Amino acid sequence: MSQTVDRALSILPLLAEGPADLGQVAERLGVHKSTALRLLRTLHEHGLVFRQSDQRYRLGARLFALAQEAVENxxxxxxxxxxxxxxxxxxxxxxxxxxxxxxxxxxxxxxxxxxxxxxxxxxxxxxxxxxxxxxxxxxxxxxxxxxxxxxxxxxxxxxxxxxxxxxxxxxxxxxxxxxxxxxxxxxxxxxxxxxxxxxxxxxxxxxxxxxxxxxxxxxxxxxxxxxxxxxxxxxxxxxxxxxxxxxxxxxxxx
Amino acid sequence: MSQTVDRALSILPLLAEGPADLGQVAERLGVHKSTALRLLRTLHEHGLVFRQSDQRYRLGARLFALAQEAVENxxxxxxxxxxxxxxxxxxxxxxxxxxxxxxxxxxxxxxxxxxxxxxxxxxxxxxxxxxxxxxxxxxxxxxxxxxxxxxxxxxxxxxxxxxxxxxxxxxxxxxxxxxxxxxxxxxxxxxxxxxxxxxxxxxxxxxxxxxxxxxxxxxxxxxxxxxxxxxxxxxxxxxxxxxxxxxxxxxxxx
DNA sequence: AATGAACGTTGCATATCTTGCAACGCATGC
DNA sequence: GCATGCGTTGCAAGATATGCAACGTTCATT
Structure with a gap:
């Protein structure tokens, strides 16, 4: 329904499989690297994605916190x-x-x-x-x-x-x-x-x-x-x- | 960095506080109801948001699954x-x-x-x-x-x-x-x-x-x-x- | 029963925001 | 020293999200 958001959210299950670098994310999304970068940055700002020491991206801590709060409510x-x-x-x-x-x-x-x-x-x-x-x-x-x-x-x-x-x-x-x-x-x-x-x-x-x-x-x-x-x-x-x-x-x- | 995604993701912590209806989401995001609707729909398609029986939105099950996989990896x-x-x-x-x-x-x-x-x-x-x-x-x-x-x-x-x-x-x-x-x-x-x-x-x-x-x-x-x-x-x-x-x-x- | 309010939903025109490109910086390895 | 691969940035073009207004429903009120 909203292409940008759709793409951004598609990154999450992808990262759930394991850490990935920018190129891999871009390729699996079928978008340009720069696009993937900007999406990842946005996800990062919201804490849903986390950049580990080797520069690759992982799912972030906020995800836990959200799931936690959701269940507790x-x-x-x-x-x-x-x-x-x-x-x-x-x-x-x-x-x-x-x-x-x-x-x-x-x-x-x-x-x-x-x-x-x-x-x-x-x-x-x-x-x-x-x-x-x-x-x-x-x-x-x-x-x-x-x-x-x-x-x-x-x-x-x-x-x-x-x-x-x-x-x-x-x-x-x-x-x-x-x-x-x-x-x-x-x-x-x-x-x-x-x-x-x-x-x-x-x-x-x-x-x-x-x-x-x-x-x-x-x-x-x-x-x-x-x-x-x-x-x-x-x-x-x-x-x-x-x-x-x-x-x-x-x-x-x- | 990406306005649309940014807005969409802002919905998540908002819903973490508890269920909310379309109007509340739109108001707290500072956008038109129709915009909020489309964002919510996209979140919904990805399972991050769930519509409970009284039509209000909640955080969805996929969130748990993601957090789960993240921690297990x-x-x-x-x-x-x-x-x-x-x-x-x-x-x-x-x-x-x-x-x-x-x-x-x-x-x-x-x-x-x-x-x-x-x-x-x-x-x-x-x-x-x-x-x-x-x-x-x-x-x-x-x-x-x-x-x-x-x-x-x-x-x-x-x-x-x-x-x-x-x-x-x-x-x-x-x-x-x-x-x-x-x-x-x-x-x-x-x-x-x-x-x-x-x-x-x-x-x-x-x-x-x-x-x-x-x-x-x-x-x-x-x-x-x-x-x-x-x-x-x-x-x-x-x-x-x-x-x-x-x-x-x-x-x-x- | 009828009216009205509140809410979710849709189509559309506008213009904003995203996109891909190309070029750059930087590191790593040959 | 050069080449390759990676992440990053500015920019122009146009695809895409946005707000508006109008409609359909449901629910509460008179």
């Missing part, structure tokens, strides 16, 4: 956080909070397991959308037409033998999740890791976020984790109530 | 990470890795304490530059003139009674840190939290990063934490060696 996150902490205190497993945004589901909060075995995930990272419990919860709330259209467009990587294999299976699972009001991921992403999750709803009943509890097999079996489902659901409901405008209630904080 | 980080993990395994406290960039010191990696009491910090977040052990380490390596110039420009917030009070005190401390090759922050940022840190050097001896170990008083006293200093320094040296091109050595991995 999410009101669901703010409300949910103490609840997630409380849940973690109670059973010690990793707790995640995720939202759907622009074709992706991404973690916006995480409380680490107290057990030494940790799973890899990071706030801001898009989740494996076809298998993650939180993704199923968020997508299950879409109107059916959108759900189907979306499911068709996805890839279904076979992370493990229990990964969702295709759109049909995914849609079936979404229907079930919608029905029952909770979701699982039993070894669908990593063979040895199970999750159970529950939706967080706004005042209008729409799912605005989803939370999950994850634990590796070596710590608790899938059955044991499922026993904790009521606790997860109660937590999600407490967050939902508070998010919908109810006063924080100490009795529900658990 | 840092080669110091990649090399250091296993060492940090090993150190954490060994003594259980929070371990940080930080670099200096564009007038700021920021955490680029963190391994959480295994103790229940956690400190607040986040990857990408700028540190309290006048008190943090990692900041002292990174700045102590500056040439003296720059060090002084930089120290003069800083603010010296009194986080606690033991915070660095002014430039003179800071410069004295930097000189000492430079001399001894390690640094501490004993309650300078938060009354009850102590840190000890050591520098990571490149092949040319310059400090490229700094690491620290932090623990609250309630877990270990400052004296006990200082006893762990040799361990921290050995870890930093192992990282330095590997970063300078030495082959990873299992005997140093500790």
């Amino acid at each position: 999410l009101d669901v996150r703010e409300i949910a956080h103490p609840h997630l902490l409380a849940l973690n205190e109670k059973c010690g497993h990793t707790v995640h909070l995720a939202v759907y945004e622009e074709q992706e589901v991404l973690y916006i909060d995480k409380v680490e397991s107290r057990y030494p075995v940790r799973m890899y995930s990071r706030i801001g990272k898009p989740v494996a959308i076809t298998v993650a419990a939180v993704a199923k919860l968020l997508l299950s709330d879409f109107p059916e037409a959108e759900r189907r259209a979306f499911a068709e467009k996805l890839d279904y990587p076979a992370y493990t033998s229990r990964s969702t294999p295709n759109a049909a299976a995914f849609l079936r699972e979404l229907a079930q999740v919608r029905e029952q009001g909770w979701a699982t991921d039993l070894g669908g992403h990593e063979e040895s890791i199970n999750c159970v999750g529950a939706p967080i709803r706004g005042a209008d009943g729409r799912v605005v976020a989803a939370m999950s509890m994850s634990a590796p097999n070596v710590v608790v079996t899938a059955e044991e984790l499922l026993k904790l489902l009521p606790l997860v659901r109660r937590t999600a409901e407490a967050i939902s109530r508070e998010y919908s405008g109810a006063v924080p209630d100490a009795r529900n904080a658990l | 840092l080669d110091v980080r990649e090399i250091a990470h296993p060492h940090l993990l090993a150190l954490n395994e060994k003594c259980g406290h929070t371990v940080h890795l930080a670099v200096y960039e564009e007038q700021e010191v920021l955490y680029i990696d963190k391994v959480e304490s295994r103790y229940p009491v956690r400190m607040y910090s986040r990857i990408g977040k700028p540190v309290a530059i006048t008190v943090a052990a990692v900041a002292k380490l990174l700045l102590s390596d500056f040439p003296e003139a720059e060090r002084r110039a930089f120290a003069e420009k800083l603010d010296y917030p009194a986080y606690t009674s033991r915070s660095t009070p002014n430039a003179a005190a800071f410069l004295r401390e930097l000189a000492q840190v430079r001399e001894q090759g390690w640094a501490t922050d004993l309650g300078g940022h938060e009354e009850s939290i102590n840190c000890v840190g050591a520098p990571i050097r490149g092949a040319d001896g310059r400090v490229v990063a700094a690491m620290s170990m932090s623990a609250p008083n309630v877990v270990v006293t400052a004296e006990e934490l200082l006893k762990l200093l040799p361990l921290v320094r050995r870890t930093a040296e192992a990282i330095s060696r590997e970063y300078s091109g030495a082959v990873p050595d299992a005997r140093n991995a500790l």
Whole structure:
């Protein structure tokens, strides 16, 4: 829509791959070096790009700060956080909070397991959308037409033998999740890791976020984790109530 | 340098403060609504900006992804990470890795304490530059003139009674840190939290990063934490060696 | 139900701002 | 000492962003 800005912003993903010098940037943008220079300078002034000692350009620090502030201003996150902490205190497993945004589901909060075995995930990272419990919860709330259209467009990587294999299976699972009001991921992403999750709803009943509890097999079996489902659901409901405008209630904080 | 891009990028920090609608953005940019609209659209196409359900604009998901990739491509980080993990395994406290960039010191990696009491910090977040052990380490390596110039420009917030009070005190401390090759922050940022840190050097001896170990008083006293200093320094040296091109050595991995 | 305000959106003519070019300075290597 | 490669600058040409005015919608008000 705006050529100049478009070009400038195209530099960012390019630099995300690794540092590059002026010539490389210009070439990949398909513009003259002087043009690339001026764009980089502007990005630099705003701190989005940084010039390292060997003169090459990198993504800059301001990017972190922005991402940071963005995540901290999410009101669901703010409300949910103490609840997630409380849940973690109670059973010690990793707790995640995720939202759907622009074709992706991404973690916006995480409380680490107290057990030494940790799973890899990071706030801001898009989740494996076809298998993650939180993704199923968020997508299950879409109107059916959108759900189907979306499911068709996805890839279904076979992370493990229990990964969702295709759109049909995914849609079936979404229907079930919608029905029952909770979701699982039993070894669908990593063979040895199970999750159970529950939706967080706004005042209008729409799912605005989803939370999950994850634990590796070596710590608790899938059955044991499922026993904790009521606790997860109660937590999600407490967050939902508070998010919908109810006063924080100490009795529900658990 | 490029007006259009400049305006577009100015939108980002603005939205970092919280969601805003088109009119607000246009007003704060000092441009016509239609101009703001087109800029926002371009930002949107690149995923840096996101339109939430109430039509207002927010910072978008791509921002996280970019920040993520940026941090993961840092080669110091990649090399250091296993060492940090090993150190954490060994003594259980929070371990940080930080670099200096564009007038700021920021955490680029963190391994959480295994103790229940956690400190607040986040990857990408700028540190309290006048008190943090990692900041002292990174700045102590500056040439003296720059060090002084930089120290003069800083603010010296009194986080606690033991915070660095002014430039003179800071410069004295930097000189000492430079001399001894390690640094501490004993309650300078938060009354009850102590840190000890050591520098990571490149092949040319310059400090490229700094690491620290932090623990609250309630877990270990400052004296006990200082006893762990040799361990921290050995870890930093192992990282330095590997970063300078030495082959990873299992005997140093500790 | 009707009116009005507020907001986002579009097409268009103007002129501002970006662009590519060519030339320069500087370092590095042959 | 010369050549090559890189980043940088000033300038003229014209592509491109801009503000305006008008339209469509939604929402609150009377």
